[in-house]
Amino acid sequence: xxxxxxxxxxxxxxxxxxxxxxxxxxxxxxxxxxxxxxxxxxxxxxxxxxxxxxxxxxxxxxxxxxxxxxxxxxxxxxxxx
Numbered sequence: 001x002x003x004x005x006x007x008x009x010x011x012x013x014x015x016x017x018x019x020x021x022x023x024x025x026x027x028x029x030x031x032x033x034x035x036x037x038x039x040x041x042x043x044x045x046x047x048x049x050x051x052x053x054x055x056x057x058x059x060x061x062x063x064x065x066x067x068x069x070x071x072x073x074x075x076x077x078x079x080x081x
Contacts (some may be wrong), residue, residue: 005056010034014060015046021067023048034061045076 007029015023015036023046024038034053036046048063048070055062065074 005053005061009058010056010061013056015048015063016060017063017065017067017070019066021070023063023065023067023070026061042077046070046074047076048074 010026010029013026015026015034017023022038024036024044026034027037027045028035029050032050034048034050036048038044038046048065052063052065053061054064063070
């Protein structure tokens with residue numbers, strides 16, 4: 001499924017995981033990795049593998065990951081000063 005997606009179109013679109021979990025907004029797609037960001041002050045960046053994409057409906061990019069898996073395996077946190 002994910003190979004049929006126009007990856008330029010997903011930039012600035014909403015990203016969700018299983019059970020509608022919020023994975024932020026897509027920032028970049030590069031070399032099989034999709035970077036998403038959520039939060040304003042303390043930013044959480046997710047570096048999600050492209051092969052985990054389950055669906056794209058033109059508005060929301062859905063990943064086959066739980067929020068727990070996303071946090072434990074794919075998240076980096078940046079704290080505002």
